[in-house]
Amino acid sequence: MSDGPLIVQSDKTLLLEVEHERADECRKAIAPFAELERAPEHVHTYRVTPLALWNARAAGHDAEQVVDALISYSRYPVPHALLVDVAETMSRYGRLRLEKTDLYGLILTSTDRAVLAEVLRSKKIQPMLGERVGEDAVAVHPSERGNIKQALLKLGWPAEDLAGYVDGEYHSIELAEGTWTLRPYQREAADAFWHGGSGVVVLPCGAGKTIVGAAAMAHAQATTLILVTNTVSAHQWKQELLKRTSLTEDEIGEYTGSKKEIRPVTIATYQVMTTKRQGTYRHLELFDARDWGLVIYDEVHLLPAPIFRMTADLQARRRVGLTATLVREDGREGDVFSLIGPKRYDAPWKEMENQGWIAPADCVEVRVTLTDDERLAYAMADAEERYRFCATTPSKTRVTEALVRRHAGDQVLVIGQYIDQLDELADHLNAPVIKGETRIKERERLYQAFRDKEIQVLVVSKVANFSIDLPEASVAIQVSGTFGSRQEEAQRLGRVLRPKADGGGARFYSVVSRDTIDQDFAAHRQRFLAEQGYAYEIIDADDVLASE
DNA sequence: CAGGATGCAA
DNA sequence: ATGAATGCATCCTG
Numbered sequence A: 001m002s003d004g005p006l007i008v009q010s011d012k013t014l015l016l017e018v019e020h021e022r023a024d025e026c027r028k029a030i031a032p033f034a035e036l037e038r039a040p041e042h043v044h045t046y047r048v049t050p051l052a053l054w055n056a057r058a059a060g061h062d063a064e065q066v067v068d069a070l071i072s073y074s075r076y077p078v079p080h081a082l083l084v085d086v087a088e089t090m091s092r093y094g095r096l097r098l099e100k101t102d103l104y105g106l107i108l109t110s111t112d113r114a115v116l117a118e119v120l121r122s123k124k125i126q127p128m129l130g131e132r133v134g135e136d137a138v139a140v141h142p143s144e145r146g147n148i149k150q151a152l153l154k155l156g157w158p159a160e161d162l163a164g165y166v167d168g169e170y171h172s173i174e175l176a177e178g179t180w181t182l183r184p185y186q187r188e189a190a191d192a193f194w195h196g197g198s199g200v201v202v203l204p205c206g207a208g209k210t211i212v213g214a215a216a217m218a219h220a221q222a223t224t225l226i227l228v229t230n231t232v233s234a235h236q237w238k239q240e241l242l243k244r245t246s247l248t249e250d251e252i253g254e255y256t257g258s259k260k261e262i263r264p265v266t267i268a269t270y271q272v273m274t275t276k277r278q279g280t281y282r283h284l285e286l287f288d289a290r291d292w293g294l295v296i297y298d299e300v301h302l303l304p305a306p307i308f309r310m311t312a313d314l315q316a317r318r319r320v321g322l323t324a325t326l327v328r329e330d331g332r333e334g335d336v337f338s339l340i341g342p343k344r345y346d347a348p349w350k351e352m353e354n355q356g357w358i359a360p361a362d363c364v365e366v367r368v369t370l371t372d373d374e375r376l377a378y379a380m381a382d383a384e385e386r387y388r389f390c391a392t393t394p395s396k397t398r399v400t401e402a403l404v405r406r407h408a409g410d411q412v413l414v415i416g417q418y419i420d421q422l423d424e425l426a427d428h429l430n431a432p433v434i435k436g437e438t439r440i441k442e443r444e445r446l447y448q449a450f451r452d453k454e455i456q457v458l459v460v461s462k463v464a465n466f467s468i469d470l471p472e473a474s475v476a477i478q479v480s481g482t483f484g485s486r487q488e489e490a491q492r493l494g495r496v497l498r499p500k501a502d503g504g505g506a507r508f509y510s511v512v513s514r515d516t517i518d519q520d521f522a523a524h525r526q527r528f529l530a531e532q533g534y535a536y537e538i539i540d541a542d543d544v545l546a547s548e
Numbered sequence B: 001c002a003g004g005a006t007g008c009a010a
Numbered sequence C: 001a002t003g004a005a006t007g008c009a010t011c012c013t014g
Helices: A023-030 A050-058 A063-073 A080-092 A113-120 A142-155 A184-196 A209-220 A231-244 A271-275 A285-289 A305-313 A333-340 A349-354 A371-382 A382-390 A396-404 A419-429 A438-452 A486-494 A516-532 A541-546
Strands: A007-009 A013-017 A034-038 A044-047 A096-101 A105-110 A127-131 A135-138 A199-202 A223-230 A253-257 A265-269 A293-297 A318-323 A341-347 A361-368 A412-415 A457-460 A475-478 A508-513 A538-542
Touching: A007 A063, A013 A023, A013 A080, A023 A063, A034 A475, A034 A516, A044 A508, A050 A080, A050 A333, A063 A541, A096 A113, A096 A142, A105 A142, A105 A271, A113 A231, A135 A142, A135 A318, A142 A305, A142 A333, A184 A199, A184 A341, A184 A382, A199 A333, A209 A223, A209 A231, A209 A293, A209 A508, A223 A231, A223 A271, A231 A253, A231 A265, A265 A271, A265 A285, A271 A305, A271 A538, A305 A333, A349 A412, A361 A396, A361 A516, A361 A541, A382 A516, A396 A412, A396 A475, A396 A541, A412 A419, A419 A457, A419 A516, A475 A486, A486 A508, A508 A516, A508 A541, A538 A541
Parallel strands: A199 A318, A199 A341, A223 A265, A223 A293, A253 A265, A293 A318, A361 A508, A361 A538, A412 A457, A412 A475, A475 A508
Antiparallel strands: A007 A013, A013 A044, A034 A044, A096 A105, A105 A135, A127 A135
């Protein structure tokens, strides 16, 4: 028996003792094949999931490496059944393959006749198939390439897609390096995508995902369709591409609500693609408007369901998804895996921090205690009012004021979800507030004043989740968040991670009501960051107030 | 036809 | 189970 930091249980959960001296290296070793499930103070729970194992497999890890990692960090003997299961699950990926043949077009082949027989019996699969092509292969209708991958994943037999890609229409795209250079991880990410053919690149906020996209375009040398979440992001992409590549103004088109340009490089919003009229999608022709050689999905964790359906028909095009957090709250990770592709690259946030690409950050959860009256009101509140009630308790205002005073001289963002709460905070802090109804001009004015340090404190609503031009701060105080959204928490922390001129660190406070669902949701939101190695120090609001 | 206001969807 | 922000389409003005 070793003194390892990990307890491996036969239900496929892994318990990591956080204070153990080998906890960090262990976290790094298990991250490729285990997902963090719970992250309270002392023991973090990970789960070994099939999807994580298949991502690991697609990234070139084999079962032996996974088994080695488990055994070498485990405190107790690892359940044999689990090791067998890991090996069995990993071997499922790639047992089936999609290939392209001259004679039969797209075919599904197998190295294992029994597996092929099993999936051929599926009622879901049968309509997608053509004639049997010998003992170990069957023809697949080319238009079903995406659908069959989704269906096979659901059956537990994810296919490796080796059917290749069309080149698309040639278009010269060079990186305009000179005043800047591609960072090593950006190059690695673009190369990993290119060699994998299609798939997802995961990088922290502010790590330059657009530049990875540009590098992917330089690989493809082809017309490119870029899908983004909003128009601000569309403009950002265009500016960045003009700056970083040989592309000129008239080569980049914008396909949004107000403009419908189709150019060799076209940037479209998800929404324009998913708006329907009389039950049919209006702008589907954009996908066929050109012979696109590459499709880039920005913020792939937000990909709306209809885009998945459209992507099922785009399987012969190279596809790259970019994201900071591959986790989705709707559990459609499997569709990202089948339709965009496996994870091709990910850079752990903490490693980026060590290399100085992002600022080190301390995360602090500040717990406020409800007064007896509030406790009673909370207990009596309707289910739909409860979260709002505990998330917006007046005690949070006082501790937020104290935190702002503590950081006098720093640039501080106060972020929350309820407008009433934000208005009140802005009032108390004597700070301006930016919310949905704030006009663009006014927002820009306030952002600029914040950048110029004329304003030290800015109160922002959910606009902060989207707007890219929001200036970086060194302190963020979150007073309420969207239920349990992990990706929102990551975005918000990302706001303070831009490296500081003085090399100093950043601080992220999450103000939470003790013993309420606010605390539960906060714990859920923190999971993704805990997985990235960010530990939340928990302090009492009374201590903050007392220290003044 | 640019730019603003309004309703609606997911 | 929810609240807030957004983007699109449409209509309107000059």
